[in-house]
Amino acid sequence: MIRQTYIVIQMNLKRTDLLQKGAYINGQFVQADSAKTFPVYNPFSGEMIAEVADCNGDDAKVAIDSAAVAFKIWRKFTGTKRGKILRRWYELQIEHAKDLATILTIEQGKPLAESVGEIRYGASFVEWFAEEARRAYGDVIPGHQRDKRIMVIKQPVGVVAAITPWNFPSAMITRKVAPALAAGCTVVIKPSELTPLSALALAVLATEAGIPPGVFNVLPTNDAPSIGNEMTSSRIVRKLSFTGSTAVGKLLLRQCADTVKKVSMELGGNAPFIVFDDADIDKAVEGAIASKFRNAGQTCVCTNRVFVQEGIYDEFIKKFAEAAENQKIGDGLKDGVTIGPMVEEKAVASVQHLVEDAISQGATQLCGGKRHGDKDSLIYLPTVLAHATTEMKVFHTEIFGPVAPVFKFKTEEEVLRLANDTPYGLAAYFYGRDYARLWRVAEGLEYGMVAINGSSVSTTVAPFGGIKESGIGREGSKYGLEEYLEMKQIMWAGIE
Ligand code: SIN
DSSP, X not given: OHHHHHHHXXXXXXXXXXXXXXXXXXXXXXXXXXXXXXXXXXXXXXXXXXXXXXXXXXXXXXXXXXXXXXXXXXXXXXXXXXXXXXXXXXXXXXXXXXXXXXXXXXXXXXXXXXXXXXHHHHHHHHHHHHHHTTOOOOEEEOOSSTTOEEEEEEEEOOEEEEEOOSSSTTHHHHHHHHHHHHHTOEEEEEOOTTOHHHHHHHHHHHHHHTOOTTSEEEOOOSOHHHHHHHHHHOSSEEEEEEESOHHHHHHHHHHHHTTTOEEEEEOOOOEEEEEOTTSOHHHHHHHHHHHHHGGGGOSTTSEEEEEEEGGGHHHHHHHHHHHHHTOOBSOTTSTTOOBOOOSSHHHHHHHHHHHHHHHHTTOEEEEOOSBSSSTTOOOBOOEEEESOOTTSHHHHSOOOSSEEEEEEEOOHHHHHHHHHOSSOOSEEEEEOOOHHHHHHHHHHSOOSEEEESOSOOOOTTSOBOOSGGGEESOBSTTTGGGGGEEEEEEEEOOOO
């Protein structure tokens, strides 16, 4: 108890009520049916922040039923009315961005400036879909026979279940919930057990914005399978949207098959970052740092494999390693920190294993390669590995940490083959100047998102999503609304 009080003071929140511990079901914060709770920790200090309701399948049933009742009302609101409520939710997120970001940093570890960026990024989906709510356009199709008229209307899918990750505890919720609510669906979400507090804070603001009870529900849990099973087996739930690993995504897809749910899957990646001989090297280094070390390397679009053409390899790795070493590491709440802790011990152990494997197979460690500070620290130093090869695990594995293996290549054909030699297909980045080659490479990369001379593909206005084993569907942009709409054909006969 004393520890929790300390954390709240340290957080210096203007709105202490944003820190909730109950599940949010049918517009109320409630304890779990079992009355069980689970602890949430600060990954930088290891301190417990809060004990949160530990929901199970029974709680999920109640939340799904309340979402089904709310759906009957919410779907009848006009798009304009839903949009106004969403707009208010957006404004509240912006007004309380500092508090939301502080909660996010405390439970997830990313630097405060990045957390503020995430809150703004997340809120931008709510703003965007508040506008899109009234644009669920249908179609009129010329009849195929003289007496026929054909129309296509778009209707909300129904109750949506969403399972969201710890690496973006706020934005991955709004990226799903905003289009769902705009379309007229209602939602039950299960946030990660590592970061439920950001989800609950969004729920406080949802009530304040006027989102009716049952339209948005949050089920914190330490028992993901129990909630996941209920969500996937329920006939009331008509859609599942998931962001997380490819392995869990495949399991959920199998589970959704029995009730033939609509699905959106935003899964793992193995992003190539290619630098051709004619690239602006300083810009490429800057881009590689931004794309590799964002959130301590813990995003699904983070650079995973850096490929550098032989003519500039030595210059690039020298500059890249220097810039990596200059990152400021530490407590995400401290000014100027650019790399915080990884989220949990398992994550640190996994990157350490990948680094050891690469070094044992001949990689040269230019910086990093170990934890910062004592053996319990979850901060892993930014690590650059030169002379990486395709035999190493870092070539095939999603690293999800601040480790950058750098491969050398000779030709465009070779690097395209290497870049595409993975079951993943989420994001890819490349730098160069030759226009014809830029176009050829953009077309040749088997990825859902490609950045040319840039290090980011993430924005509300562009479709986010992968191909191959990186996922199904797109989030954000004008395409994002479609994921929560069903198309209905209306065939009108007998018009003579
Ligand atoms: C993710 O890592 O899942 C999302 C990253 C982003 O939206 O940029």
